[in-house]
Amino acid sequence: MSMNKASAMNDKLLATLQKVRATSARYDSASGHVVVLLNTGMELSFDPHLAAGLEHAQPVDLLQIEVSPTGTGLHFPALDADLYVPSLLVGVLQPERLAGEAGHEAKKCLRQPEAEDLYAYAVHWSAEDQEFVATCAAFPSLSWLAPTPYLALQGVRNLVRSAIADLAAEGQHPPVSSC
Known part of the structure; x- marks a missing residue:
């Protein structure tokens, strides 16, 4: 071979x-x-x-x-x-x-974990929005609505990735993971 x-x-x-x-x-x-x-x-x-x-x-x-x-x-x-x-x-x-x-x-x-992999996430159904909402414990102001749990999780992970990049660009450190 x-x-x-x-x-x-x-x-x-x-x-x-x-x-x-x-x-x-x-x-x-x-x-x-x-x-x-x-x-x-x-x-x-x-x-x-x-x-x-x-x-x-x-x-x-x-x-x-x-x-x-x-x-x-x-x-x-x-x-x-x-x-x-x-x-x-x-x-x-x-x-x-x-x-x-x-x-x-x-x-x-092997791919090492990305920065956004190091945080705890939650996904739940929002009766008010009639969609799934995903949040990240370390970034409580971020959330993402989507029709499926998977899409909600992917959406908030993308937001966290962007937030981490923004913090780095400003010379700041992201929150420490609770995981």
Whole structure:
């Protein structure tokens, strides 16, 4: 297989992985693993001690796991630790433990979270507007109305991206994420 063909296959695989999202996550005390349900219907299970930021976790620290609204992140409030779901999918938990240099290279290839990915969002139905409204906790003055939850979320994420760019242009720092 030529290098270009392998590179194209890797690009296609990485693009596919970027579409996979977590829909829920829990700690399974029987196996001692974190179990993540994916939007594909598959489950991902891993030993939390292999994951960066969870190395010293006790079972009680893993009882609450929050899935980001975009499904790309897992947050462990008791540890103030976050994991990026696409990285989990390629086994990039601790590259030196799992895949050596290959894991390190894969980590560099993955899209890092965008600034707007780092905030908590909410989407709910507005009876008054007869549309879904999406908001961002860190930017309470921003909201977006749309006929579907997905479009509402995309709209407010675009607003947050613009707000972050405006703040940067003015030499100001965006709010710190609560995720």
